[in-house]
Amino acid sequence: MKILADENMPYVEALFADMGEVELIDGRSLSAKQVSDADVLLVRSVTKVNQQLLSLNNKLLFVGSATIGLDHLDQDYLTQRNITYTNAPGCNAKAVGEYAFIAMLELARRFEQALIDKTVGIVGAGNTGSALQKCLEAYGVKTLLHDPLLAQSNDKRDFVNLDELIARCDVISLHVPLTKTGDYPTWYLFDEKRLASLMPGCWLLNCCRGEVIDNRALIAVKQYREDIKVVLDVWEGEPNPIAELVPYVEIATPHIAGYSLEGKARGTFMLYQSLMHKLGKTPDKSMDNLLPALWSHQLSPIDVPDEKALLSLVRLVYDLRDDDEVFRKRFLNNNGFDLMRKNHKHRREFSALRLANNAGSDVDWLFKLGFSGVGL
Structure with a gap:
């Protein structure tokens, strides 16, 4: 065979x-x-x-x-x-959820805001959207969900319509499949009208498919809405992102959120x-038997729960800034996008880090976030 x-x-x-x-x-x-x-x-x-x-x-x-x-x-x-x-449904759900959560922590640090004070809207509440919701709720961040298909199913969670989510959320993260037909197509779901209607200072993250956002419209809106902060892991026209868009994106990576x-x-x-x-x-x-052994890290009383300290802990597992830096240097190179994906082998999930808490701090929320060994 x-x-x-x-x-x-x-x-x-x-x-x-x-x-x-x-x-x-x-x-x-x-x-x-x-x-x-x-x-x-x-x-x-x-x-x-x-x-x-x-x-x-x-x-x-x-x-x-x-x-x-x-x-x-x-x-x-x-x-x-x-x-x-x-x-392989759900295979990379944790990775994508953690990527979006890390990106939010990075934006919070960069713009001197607190993620825990924000309301995060998750568009698409399937495997990856649910993984992000789990991270955010473990940390204590309020979330709103939009998913019309799940809202019509037996899912017991509360859902809101998309316009309400846009009107109420400081952060919006996209986790939908790419569809052009049906009752709820997602192709250009965020067109120029929706992009322009985002709340002042909104953070917009796309970790699903590039064409869920009209990338040309995003460039146009960013001309007069500098307050909108954007994280893109996926791009219209992959593996050839629109070069003009990249400078308007706060965090840019080559479709590796699930990697x-x-x-x-x-x-x-x-x-x-x-x-x-x-x-x-x-x-x-x-x-x-395939995966490498876990890493270990000793918590001290001052390690948690401060958001700055949480970001430092997260960076031990995955420093998103590294991929953003590489992307900006190489995405215009010949086969640059695909070569970055091919060579992306260092990323681990939170579970790869085993935490020993001899200080007796109340850090059960870190276990819920996905780290291993909390409380040992």
């Missing part, structure tokens, strides 16, 4: 080598010829899996995407071909489980 896998997916060989020949490929430039003799195709969101890509292949039995979304897979065509396909080592490993492992099920086999490997 031949298994083609995106080179940016970790632990592929450790998990799949027993099943057949593993070949790592550049998911962005993958061609029909390369796929022609594959039995299994493992991709990320940069690969469009459609009739054109699979035109030379008559043996593919499984497509796995190590992502939360499916918009890059032609599901109708795969179903027509009787090709099993799956994704924690844990999140990527979780995505690969979920595909491994799905393929084993497809083959009628029982998984015999564990994700826990």
